[in-house]
Structure formats: structure tokens, C-alpha cells
Amino acid sequence: MTQPIRLLVGTTNQGKVREIQQLLHGVPCELVSLTAFPHLTEPDESGTSFEANARIKALAYASGSGLLTVAEDSGLVIDALDGAPGVQSARYLGPHATYPERFDAILAELARHPERPRTARFVCALAVAEGDRIVFEARGALEGEIAEAPRGMHGFGYDPIFLVPEFGCTTGELEAEEKLAVAHRGQAFRMLAYWLGARAKTR
Numbered sequence: 001m002t003q004p005i006r007l008l009v010g011t012t013n014q015g016k017v018r019e020i021q022q023l024l025h026g027v028p029c030e031l032v033s034l035t036a037f038p039h040l041t042e043p044d045e046s047g048t049s050f051e052a053n054a055r056i057k058a059l060a061y062a063s064g065s066g067l068l069t070v071a072e073d074s075g076l077v078i079d080a081l082d083g084a085p086g087v088q089s090a091r092y093l094g095p096h097a098t099y100p101e102r103f104d105a106i107l108a109e110l111a112r113h114p115e116r117p118r119t120a121r122f123v124c125a126l127a128v129a130e131g132d133r134i135v136f137e138a139r140g141a142l143e144g145e146i147a148e149a150p151r152g153m154h155g156f157g158y159d160p161i162f163l164v165p166e167f168g169c170t171t172g173e174l175e176a177e178e179k180l181a182v183a184h185r186g187q188a189f190r191m192l193a194y195w196l197g198a199r200a201k202t203r
Contacts (some may be wrong), residue, residue: 005029005200008037010061010071013156020070022180023189028200032067040064045087050074050125051137053087058129068135070192074124074185076158078146080116081109089158103150103161110146118145122162122171124184126192136195140187142171155179 007029009020017033024031034040043060047053050073057071075089085092085102092102110118121143128136142164150160152172160172164182171179180186 005196006032006067007196008032008034008061008065008067008069010034010057010069012042016072016185019176019180019185020189022176023186024193024196027193027196029196032065034061037061037065045073047073048087050087050123051127051139054125054127054137055129055134058127058134059132062129062131068128068130070126070128072124072126072185072188074122076120076162077123078106078110078118078120080113080118080146081106099157099160100150102158106146106161107149120144120146120162122158122184124188126188128192128195136192138188138191138195140184140189140191142182142184142187144171 005028009017009031011017012034021031040061043056045053045056047056053073054071057073058069061071062069073087075086077083077086093105110116121141124140126138127134144162144164147161147163147170150172151170152160152174154174154176155172160170162171163169164171164174167174171183
């Protein structure tokens, strides 16, 4: 019987870990989290794109763990704010700011520019590293707009202010399964699931 692929997930965000576990369900792989490697330190995410930061993290964690490693970088891109918060989404207003504080700042900034469209997108770029090589990459994006006020208690991060027009609600109002069916991370990790499944068959 083929042994499952051991895959290190390069994140400490438990919300993301839960989503990834759901998205890779049925794939012959054993997920290992960063908690199994307490000596690994988070690399400096110095990239100017989601793709660059995903590669930086995947290569750093693969090197330090010796495992096949997937890392992703994701965030909210708002057209009226010239793409902000973008790659700084997790650090917008500083690493210790709360998401309600970030919501308030974004909504206040948009209110100063009522003539600009509120269009936005969630973006997720993932990279898989093996040793010192990137062996797979994928990208997902969910188009939407910024809501007038936060709505919903589901999800995490910017979900309560991201409105999906076709659903008429924010991603914070979507149930987990509904969100994963359309969300940026779901798109990218379904591509990863297909790649891992194909890789497992060649082992």
C-alpha cells in the first residue's frame, strides 16, 4: 500500500489550517503543521506579490523541516485603495491591530472617496517546495466588493466586509462549505489536491 505523502503546512493560522484540512480531504497525504517544528522561525515576507511571499515561506520551511511543504500568501486587494491592503493584509495598521480596527480604517478611507468603485478581490497564491526547489504553484481569486459595514460571524480575517454580489452577502455570512466552494483559498487548494493526487499515483 502506498504511504501517504507527508506535507508540512506552513502556517500557524488555525483558521487556514482547518480550511486546508477540508480542502485536501480524501487526498493521500498526512498534514503536518508548524507546531511540529517549534525551532522554525517565520521568514521575512519581503516579497512584493502574494506569489513571491508564498515561495519565500515554502522554501524556508522546506529547508528547515526536510518535508514537502506548502505555504500560501493571501489577502484583500481593494481597487479604490490602489490595491491595499494587499500583501500587507495580515499586518495592515501594524501586526497587533484587530480586524475591527482594520475594518474601520478601510471603511473610513473608502468614505473619503465615494466616487471610486468599491470593487475588491480576495487573492491566494500557494507554492509547494521540495528541498530548495519550487515544484508546484497555484493561484485563486474571488471577485467582490467592500460592504458598507461588517456583516456576519463566520470565517476570519476580512470576511465580514467582503461582499459577494451573486450571493447578496459577505463571506462572513456564508457557511464554511459555501465559502470553500467559491473562495480564493478553495480554488488554489483544489488545484493542489489534484496535483498531490497525481503525485501520489507515481510513488
